[in-house]
């Protein structure tokens with residue numbers, strides 16, 4: 456789309472770069488969480504990679520996400536916030552950040568029920584956060600807030616069930 460705002464194309468280029476930065480951070484986070492899960496299921500993974508991938512991924516998701524918001528406000532003004540999709544993302548980010556903190560401070564050995572639940576929140580939030588990010592046709596009230604929130608709850612539940620079953624497919628004998 457051609458911008459009619461002076462300097463608009465520069466702003467749109469900046470938004471594109473910020474989104475690309477956001478996606479790079481997302482890939483780092485997802486890779487880190489996946490490697491952590493493989494390791495907890497007893498697979499040989501490069502341990503030194505996991506922590507920096509997760510920590511840097513989270514930090515840069517925040518930085519790039521805030522940059523996208525700042526550019527969005529600069530382009531659209533305050534109506535930018537009149538978007539249930541954005542507020543669903545705020546709830547998701549709050550739960551995800553709290554959970555990441557708990558996950559780092561909870562004892563590191565094994566994959567018991569509590570850790571499975573924490574990993575489900577971590578992975579489920581990365582998956583649904585991505586869905587909300589790309590769900591632009593559902594923005595600005597097309598999908599109601601409660602509907603988007605129910606989708607998040609369903610995604611967490613499904614991810615939890617998937618992780619329970621991961622005992623079967625995410626274990627060393629299956630890979631060997």
Ligand code: HEM
Nearest residue numbers: 474481516517520521523524548551580581584585588589
């Ligand atoms: C769970 C972690 C997160 C995931 C998985 C995630 C994922 C994504 C993805 C895939 C996009 C779509 C990019 C595009 O193609 O346009 C996106 C957009 C966005 N993200 Fe995130 N993100 C996360 C965390 C954050 C954080 C921490 C913030 C803010 C502090 C944020 C703010 C945004 C904003 C404002 C957009 C643009 C949405 C729109 O234009 O409709 N995200 N996110």
